[in-house]
Amino acid sequence: MQNFDYMTPTRLIFGKDAIKKLPEVMANFGKKVLLTYGGGSIKKIGLYDKVKELLSDKEIIELPGIQPNPKYDPSVLDGVRLCKEHDIDVILAVGGGSVLDCSKAIAAGAEYDGDPWDLISYKVKAQAALPIVDILTLAATGSEYDCGGVISRTETNDKIGYMDEHLYPAVSLLDPTYTFTVSKKQTAAGCADAMNHIMEQYFCEDTTLLNDGFCEAGLKSLMVNARKCLDDPEDYTARAEMMFACTLGCNGIYALGNSPSGWPCHGIEHALSAYYDITHGEGLAIITPRWMKHILSEKTVDRFVKYGVNVFGIDSSLDRFEIAEKAIQATYDFFGSIGIPMHLKDVGIDESRIGEMAHHIAVNEGLENAYAPLTESDIADILTASL
Amino acid sequence: MQNFDYMTPTRLIFGKDAIKKLPEVMANFGKKVLLTYGGGSIKKIGLYDKVKELLSDKEIIELPGIQPNPKYDPSVLDGVRLCKEHDIDVILAVGGGSVLDCSKAIAAGAEYDGDPWDLISYKVKAQAALPIVDILTLAATGSEYDCGGVISRTETNDKIGYMDEHLYPAVSLLDPTYTFTVSKKQTAAGCADAMNHIMEQYFCEDTTLLNDGFCEAGLKSLMVNARKCLDDPEDYTARAEMMFACTLGCNGIYALGNSPSGWPCHGIEHALSAYYDITHGEGLAIITPRWMKHILSEKTVDRFVKYGVNVFGIDSSLDRFEIAEKAIQATYDFFGSIGIPMHLKDVGIDESRIGEMAHHIAVNEGLENAYAPLTESDIADILTASL
Numbered sequence: 046m047q048n049f050d051y052m053t054p055t056r057l058i059f060g061k062d063a064i065k066k067l068p069e070v071m072a073n074f075g076k077k078v079l080l081t082y083g084g085g086s087i088k089k090i091g092l093y094d095k096v097k098e099l100l101s102d103k104e105i106i107e108l109p110g111i112q113p114n115p116k117y118d119p120s121v122l123d124g125v126r127l128c129k130e131h132d133i134d135v136i137l138a139v140g141g142g143s144v145l146d147c148s149k150a151i152a153a154g155a156e157y158d159g160d161p162w163d164l165i166s167y168k169v170k171a172q173a174a175l176p177i178v179d180i181l182t183l184a185a186t187g188s189e190y191d192c193g194g195v196i197s198r199t200e201t202n203d204k205i206g207y208m209d210e211h212l213y214p215a216v217s218l219l220d221p222t223y224t225f226t227v228s229k230k231q232t233a234a235g236c237a238d239a240m241n242h243i244m245e246q247y248f249c250e251d252t253t254l255l256n257d258g259f260c261e262a263g264l265k266s267l268m269v270n271a272r273k274c275l276d277d278p279e280d281y282t283a284r285a286e287m288m289f290a291c292t293l294g295c296n297g298i299y300a301l302g303n304s305p306s307g308w309p310c311h312g313i314e315h316a317l318s319a320y321y322d323i324t325h326g327e328g329l330a331i332i333t334p335r336w337m338k339h340i341l342s343e344k345t346v347d348r349f350v351k352y353g354v355n356v357f358g359i360d361s362s363l364d365r366f367e368i369a370e371k372a373i374q375a376t377y378d379f380f381g382s383i384g385i386p387m388h389l390k391d392v393g394i395d396e397s398r399i400g401e402m403a404h405h406i407a408v409n410e411g412l413e414n415a416y417a418p419l420t421e422s423d424i425a426d427i428l429t430a431s432l
Numbered sequence: 433m434q435n436f437d438y439m440t441p442t443r444l445i446f447g448k449d450a451i452k453k454l455p456e457v458m459a460n461f462g463k464k465v466l467l468t469y470g471g472g473s474i475k476k477i478g479l480y481d482k483v484k485e486l487l488s489d490k491e492i493i494e495l496p497g498i499q500p501n502p503k504y505d506p507s508v509l510d511g512v513r514l515c516k517e518h519d520i521d522v523i524l525a526v527g528g529g530s531v532l533d534c535s536k537a538i539a540a541g542a543e544y545d546g547d548p549w550d551l552i553s554y555k556v557k558a559q560a561a562l563p564i565v566d567i568l569t570l571a572a573t574g575s576e577y578d579c580g581g582v583i584s585r586t587e588t589n590d591k592i593g594y595m596d597e598h599l600y601p602a603v604s605l606l607d608p609t610y611t612f613t614v615s616k617k618q619t620a621a622g623c624a625d626a627m628n629h630i631m632e633q634y635f636c637e638d639t640t641l642l643n644d645g646f647c648e649a650g651l652k653s654l655m656v657n658a659r660k661c662l663d664d665p666e667d668y669t670a671r672a673e674m675m676f677a678c679t680l681g682c683n684g685i686y687a688l689g690n691s692p693s694g695w696p697c698h699g700i701e702h703a704l705s706a707y708y709d710i711t712h713g714e715g716l717a718i719i720t721p722r723w724m725k726h727i728l729s730e731k732t733v734d735r736f737v738k739y740g741v742n743v744f745g746i747d748s749s750l751d752r753f754e755i756a757e758k759a760i761q762a763t764y765d766f767f768g769s770i771g772i773p774m775h776l777k778d779v780g781i782d783e784s785r786i787g788e789m790a791h792h793i794a795v796n797e798g799l800e801n802a803y804a805p806l807t808e809s810d811i812a813d814i815l816t817a818s819l
Binding site: 047049253254259265270286302 | 434435437439441442443444445446447448449450453608640641642644645652653656657668669672673676689
């Protein structure tokens with residue numbers, strides 16, 4: 046078991062009608078609020094009007110239009126400019142992980158005098174950030190309970206995971222009913238995203254019985270509940286459990302004390318999203334089983350055996366490699382069964398830029414230090430196998 | 433899944449040599465430290481000297497001699513008096529759950545003008561508390577990661593669980609090597625305490641797949657690792673995993689969103705410890721299987737089936753009640769196998785005060801609202817079956 050230093054100061058207000066606590070929560074901050082959101086789904090479900098009604102005593106400046114794979118330019122830059130112009134006290138992010146990730150970069154940039162990219166690229170360490178409150182509308186990224194975000198810079202094909210301890214949301218309001226209208230595509234992608242967050246922590250050198258049990262419980266819970274959400278989008282219990290299993294995804298609690306894995310599937314997928322702007326969870330679902338197959342070896346096989354037996358109930362008396370192969374196939378089959386397109390070509394990616402992407406990943410993601418080290422050639426092989 | 437409102441602001445610094453961060457941690461507080469500890473085991477293992485050496489720039493006032501089942505008089509009262517006399521800035525608790533629980537009551541009392549019992553008995557709500565830092569030397573209670581403590585008042589046979597959101601430790605330093613010298617008796621009692629914390633959250637009306645998996649992982653991890661710790665007290669990995677599984681015990685994370693259970697075994701055991709000052713974990717281990725047997729019914733049997741199959745690997749094809757009976761027997765057998773005396777008479781308790789204790793529990797613990805409601809007569813039956 047590895048040493049760790051852990052604290053999550055975020056308050057989670059979870060459940061139906063959590064929004065009733067919004068006025069009480071926002072009373073802890075100043076009068077000027079930057080309200081950030083995405084493409085307008087929060088207007089369709091009435092959440093936008095509800096927020097405005099509950100915060101009628103506040104001065105609200107809006108930053109709408111934050112896209113999936115949120116962009117440095119214009120969203121982060123616009124947000125930082127608005128915060129500075131209006132002397133904003135607190136950011137209220139209403140939406141999914143992209144809105145929240147973008148809001149985190151804005152929160153840090155607003156308290157920094159230079160170019161916000163200095164912070165995101167780790168050239169300069171943030172000294173402060175505006176407080177963030179969020180109202181979550183998508184179960185997926187876990188950004189509501191971690192201190193990180195992923196920001197894309199289109200002109201350089203960069204998609205950078207940016208973490209700083211100032212960026213934990215102060216409060217996350219998690220009402221599962223706001224996810225009732227999430228499409229089948231996004232429900233499935235959210236499930237795959239959260240499952241991969243857990244796998245990135247599970248597949249490592251040094252784990253514990255406790256952490257393995259936590260991760261296996263998370264994976265099984267996500268698979269069962271995602272299916273229920275797809276069958277009946279208004280199944281409150283399934284939406285609730287899926288939301289919470291996702292919330293813990295990147296917070297560390299699934300695997301405190303595990304050795305680092307290098308998060309290889311995320312490293313690879315970030316390039317896919319940066320080059321082709323695909324849905325993150327779909328990219329992960331496509332990459333994951335090919336990555337598994339590529340790294341299966343005498344060194345890793347026992348992890349796959351544990352995964353196969355405990356998560357998929359594969360017969361433990363079979364040959365180790367047979368169990369592992371079955372587990373990888375079961376992973377592939379599950380993602381396919383919830384409607385995820387399982388080939389890169391299905392999401393508009395062909396072989397033309399694989400070499401370029403593999404090089405970009407090898408240079409930027411440090412995967413030579415991953416649980417199963419990956420060279421540029423390994424990465425290209427995984428991408429090719431994913432076509 | 434139930435609504436919840438959750439935040440744990442405690443920083444966990446976990447692992448070998450965690451104490452190296454003590455000076456950095458303590459630098460965030462003032463100069464005047466109340467150092468609280470127990471019977472002197474921290475001197476035997478060199479921890480007392482180490483703390484004094486690392487904090488040579490601080491002014492340290494000491495409160496030694498805090499007992500198991502920590503006493504309101506003299507420990508809490510003495511601590512509060514010392515804090516006020518010396519204008520203490522921060523409490524450094526070095527020891528196990530009793531030292532920490534006592535320190536929490538002191539921390540609240542130090543910031544209150546009246547009788548500290550007003551706070552502990554919930555007559556008055558604490559408005560503030562001194563910050564607490566702890567160095568843990570016993571894996572058991574989880575007090576290092578929650579906002580509660582249990583305080584005993586000898587003259588009235590009261591043992592009260594006192595919780596307040598001001599009482600989360602600011603920082604908990606968790607070095608498993610400090611538990612190498614914990615006796616077999618206390619290692620086993622700590623395991624039983626932590627297992628019961630999980631069971632008190634697991635046996636309830638409304639749970640989730642995720643929470644059940646977390647709880648089952650916690651129980652299995654504790655059983656496996658406690659045995660290893662008993663076999664080899666210096667098995668770092670086993671001590672580490674056991675310590676962390678205990679740390680999460682009362683923090684809520686095992687079962688956020690589960691319906692409340694009423695913590696019946698704790699309700700009953702608190703009277704045993706208050707009347708007879710026995711070791712809390714041993715009392716819990718004795719009560720738990722008898723409580724299980726008493727509440728087994730058509731309403732509860734399915735929880736016992738899940739528990740039996742998933743925690744003890746009992747054959748799921750057997751009759752439901754047969755599985756439940758086997759699960760209860762396995763619980764009893766496990767506690768016995770780690771050396772816990774499994775009858776009240778083994779810890780010096782006879783039938784003479786059962787009626788009096790059952791009445792005290794029925795009046796004070798609210799167990800008529802527990803998962804399986806308990807009347808005074810039910811409680812007396814459970815105590816009698818435990819003789």
